Amino acid sequence: MSNKELQALKERYVAAGAASPNEQFADHATNAELWDADGKRMIDFAGGIGVLNIGHRHPKVVEAVKAQLDKLMHTCQTVMPYEGYVKLAQKLSEVVPVKGHAKVMLANSGAEALENAMKIARAATGKTNVICFDGGYHGRTFYTMAMNGKAAPYQTDFGPMPGTVFRAPYPVPYHGVSEDEALRGLKMAMKADSPARNTAAIVIEPVLGEGGFYAAPTSFLKEIRKICDENDILMIADEVQSGFGRTGKMFAIEHSGVEPDIMTMAKSMADGMPISAIVGTDKHMDASGPNSLGGTYTGSPTACAAALAVFDVFKEEDILGKAQALGDKLNKRFSQWQEQFEHIDNVRNLGPMAAFELVESKDSHTPKPELAAAITKKAKEKGLILLSCGMYGNTLRFLMPVTIEDEILEEGLAILEESLKEVGA
Template identity: 40%
Template sequence: KKGFGSFVPDIYRIPAPNMYRGIDGMTEEQYINYCIKKLDESFISQVDPDSLAAIIIEPVMGEGGFLSMPAAYLHKLRQVCDKHGIVFIADEIQCGAGRTGKMFACEHSGVIPDIVVTAKSIGAGMPISATTGRAEIMDAPHPGGVGGTYGGSPVACVAAIESIKILQSESFLKRVNEVGEIIRITLEGWKEKYPLIGDVRGIGAMRLVEFVKDRKTKEPDADATLEIIRDAVAHGLIMIRAGLFSNCIRLLPPIVITDEQLAEGLQVLEDAIARAQEKRKL
């Protein structure tokens, strides 16, 4: 949030589960239960749930570091929303549009949101976003109560309609998982070879590498991450960071990528990682 204040009041930010940075000594199940307990406590210490209008969450966090929200945690949020009349909003702008192998990332948990927000991939490069929700919510404002300067661009809408047809197709989703599996296998191989890599994670073709100074302490290594990105860019591969500590590199290749192109891109990134690792041995 550095340099971006002040913020709108009455918005409460709750720490999300991070399975890689859980609590030592806890099993995954114990850690998830701990996060749910802390969520319950936040409804006492921070805000009364009866006063909440909506809860917004990314089923798989993008900027946050490709953190998949545990199904049990999302189901807990759904229960809280149902109990207190809170609108459950799924932010699927980055993790939606088939990126995780399903049209929407929330489908992996079986949780059905009240509203889904989408953008980016649904237009295949054309500028468009969408808010989709239950009729009683979407129809609540009076006619003309919700609008936008660029709403309803005919060209962007046609592009989105055709894109969504492709994104929902079996062949496209099959290819998403094929691309994701190639990346997964490759990244797990890297983790075995390079101590700089603390974790590799993701779903479908939404994958990420997290870099650390020490695997035991999991101390983030943002410097190495930036060094690797600069090296990769110098060799023709555009990369972007992610994660709370800016120590992660995200992989979001276009699904139309060929196996050969994917292998070439992954090799460029691995070479950059290898060079960064070698420097730290000197």
């Protein structure tokens, strides 16, 4: 079917709140390229919102999923467990930097991972509250919606949010929030809203995802670790978007040396197959009773097979080395653009988790979201898939596969540069 025919079906049958505004429909893809239903080729700098760090349809992952389909598709692991689940749990426990011996629960999505992380934190501490941060994004279930540090569009139409969720500032000096101010805000939240005796967890993204690709300073993460240790609070690192090589290390928290009590992950964990994980210190993960955690499809055999193959690819193809090299390339190009273009500022990256801001002026730092929207639109017309993000909608973020070929990367950057010139950046 053509894009036009599919769009007509979408308008008739897909709920408006779930429907993409994009009128192109993906047909097939390989690594960093995809083709729509009309055969138009696109370069993918979005990666399914950070899901495709090793590219569309990596051959080793495809092979692993096909092999698993020939053996077993589903039993529900709580009814009849299988090898893939326990082998993936072992692999994750060996590489995830939490305090002490790690245990694992598998789920289906990032939101499920955060939801279950909070259930575990409550069971482990006997406390109810959570403190999150401005700009954070944790999911679309009711509790994770309340945890999000940005209301629209995630909370707008859905009435009162669950209680016991409190918020503190995230350090973004470029927009006027220093690290000291963020720490004062966190401590004030614990005095005014959620005292330590009621706080089960502090949840933080080591690098904000939807919130704008701002990395938390190492000193800030260490201070959170100290506050948690002193007050019997669990530190939960949300690595759903920043994990699996996006920052040049397997997990962003590794840049700081801080060990959280629990980590959540999803997205690039299985190169497009739906799976997530909650990995935490064994005494915390074992705190709730039998059959208290799980779900019908959690840790499905095919998704586990894909995730195990992803680990093999990371080792065999030096994905972390490629990620570091890609981050250096992006930083160099974006820094040149910051000098070249009037409205580009605050170029930043942690590995290839890279971004820059569109602003009225470099002196004012005033966000210019309409320019970011114009650039993404122009780039799409020219065959480049690009995403904006941030509290102000003025940040362009880059989530192209780490495995992107050099010539495809350069082609995509050339399209972006043309788009920047044409819209007057």
